[in-house]
Structure formats: C-alpha cells, structure tokens
Amino acid sequence: MSTDAVIVGGGVAGLTAATYTARAGVDTTVVTDGESTLARNAHLENVLGFPRGVNARTFLELCVEGAQEAGAAFTEGRVARVEPTADGFAVETADGTSFTADAVVAASWSDASYLADIDGVGFLDRGSKTFIDADETGRTGMDGLYAAGRLAEQPHQTIICAGHGATAALALIHDADIPYYHDWVTPEGYFTERGRDVPPGCVEIPADERRDREARANERMREAFEEPQPDGPTMHPSVVAAREDDGEH
Incomplete structure (x- = not known):
C-alpha cells in the first residue's frame, strides 16, 4: 500500500x-x-x-x-x-x-x-x-x-x-513543499475583499454555509454528549495484575 x-x-x-x-x-x-x-x-x-x-x-x-x-x-x-x-x-x-x-x-x-x-x-x-x-x-x-x-x-x-x-x-x-499558508476557514471576503487571493490552506465561506457548518457541528456535539460513555477508564496494567494476584490469595 x-x-x-x-x-x-x-x-x-x-x-x-x-x-x-x-x-x-x-x-x-x-x-x-x-x-x-x-x-x-x-x-x-x-x-x-x-x-x-x-x-x-x-x-x-x-x-x-x-x-x-x-x-x-x-x-x-x-x-x-x-x-x-x-x-x-x-x-x-x-x-x-x-x-x-x-x-x-x-x-x-x-x-x-x-x-x-x-x-x-x-x-x-x-x-x-x-x-x-x-x-x-x-x-x-x-x-x-x-x-x-x-x-x-x-x-x-x-x-x-x-x-x-x-x-x-x-x-x-x-x-514536502506543499503550498500552504494557514489552515483557516474564513468568512467570505476576508481575503478577496482586500484584493488578495485566498492563500493555500485557507478557504472563504459565505454566511449560509457558515450557518450550515455550525448547525451540523452543534448537532454532532449533542449526539456525542447525549448519553454517558458506556465504558469506564482503563486501569494501569500493573494495578490490574496486583488486583488479580490479591484475588488469588
């Protein structure tokens, strides 16, 4: 691959x-x-x-x-x-x-x-x-x-x-010599209305797309935090081993 x-x-x-x-x-x-x-x-x-x-x-x-x-x-x-x-x-x-x-x-x-x-x-x-x-x-x-x-x-x-x-x-x-300025998502006109081309790595988006992205982001966050995480933290392996040893005696 x-x-x-x-x-x-x-x-x-x-x-x-x-x-x-x-x-x-x-x-x-x-x-x-x-x-x-x-x-x-x-x-x-x-x-x-x-x-x-x-x-x-x-x-x-x-x-x-x-x-x-x-x-x-x-x-x-x-x-x-x-x-x-x-x-x-x-x-x-x-x-x-x-x-x-x-x-x-x-x-x-x-x-x-x-x-x-x-x-x-x-x-x-x-x-x-x-x-x-x-x-x-x-x-x-x-x-x-x-x-x-x-x-x-x-x-x-x-x-x-x-x-x-x-x-x-x-x-x-x-x-890698990739054309790149910053990874920015900016409002429409941020660069172009100052007479500048949108730099590599950046993008301008209109207001309706900004609102759509925000709505989709908010919905995803609601989904992510709607329910408690079903799995607890993973204990350190040495503690797990010690607990298992204690359980054997």
Whole structure:
C-alpha cells in the first residue's frame, strides 16, 4: 500500500498530526496498536473548551472522527519496522502489512523499537523511558522522519502532545513543499475583499454555509454528549495484575 504519510500511533499527538496532514491534502494513513494511554484517564479536565472536563474516551472518539473527516485512513497493527528507501520509507507491521510512504510521523508512546536501525535517529534514555531525539518541530536526524508528542519527550499532557502533533505535521507539510499558508476557514471576503487571493490552506465561506457548518457541528456535539460513555477508564496494567494476584490469595 502506498501513501504520502504514515502516522504511527493513534493517541492525541498522532491524531492531531493526521488531521493537519490530511487537511493539507497529504494522503495519510494512521497505524494504531490498541487504545491510547489517554483512555486511562478517569476524567479529562485540563483541555481548552471543556470548562468542566470531558470523558477521555469520548474525547478520543471525537479526535478519531475528526481525523477521519479530514480524510485520514486508519489501520490496526503494531509497526515492527521502518526502513529508509530511495523514495521515502518502507513500513511494515508485525502481521506483515506493508506500506510505502514519503514521510513517517512516530507518535507511538511508548514504543520506538521499530526505528532502532535507522542511521541518524537518536534516542534518549530517561530512566525506564526511551524517547526519540527530535528538535522542537519534531524533525529527527533522518529527513522525512518526525517524532511527535510524548515519544518526542514532550510532557505527558493531552493538550501539549496534541499541539506538538500539529507542529510535527506542519514541519512535514513545509518539508514536502506543499503550498500552504494557514489552515483557516474564513468568512467570505476576508481575503478577496482586500484584493488578495485566498492563500493555500485557507478557504472563504459565505454566511449560509457558515450557518450550515455550525448547525451540523452543534448537532454532532449533542449526539456525542447525549448519553454517558458506556465504558469506564482503563486501569494501569500493573494495578490490574496486583488486583488479580490479591484475588488469588
């Protein structure tokens, strides 16, 4: 399977990166392996826009939906190998599914073993944790390979990792020489009535379309929050194991 960008990891960093790349016209595939660590949160209370917090699973589901709406494709699997090629990268999962991609964004906390054999990629050991050595934009020592979120040694906070996913995506877009200004949806005339062409990445919409988009967004939010989330948070594996041991004695 061929794609422009493979995003490894379906947490907030990977999902945000995928949303930005897909909206910029980059053919994007997200490879996910199980649920995000965010699903362990009992209640997510420190992200903008939710003054009383939000159920972490509901938040994740909406993030996935947003990336899909932007055009990103999703596939399940654990990435086992990433290998540089003359044209980009070969990506292979543990079950043998393979991709070719121009670029890769690694956002797979806490596994980076699939990058171990790539020259130019540095690793930082911090106690029991291993991070990818990347600059503030997410660029690594290998052209076309980016790291985002916690794997890039960003703080273990949802909004920071999401923001870094966007930063890494913008670095990828810039490096790909894609015409791009900002990802903005503006009212009709915002640029054109100042004698400017609408910049790449931006769009002007008339008032009736703005109202329609708002109505559809409001309806989707009502649906998302109409009923309580049926699944609770995922407990840390070590606590689960300890509880099981206690139950055996």
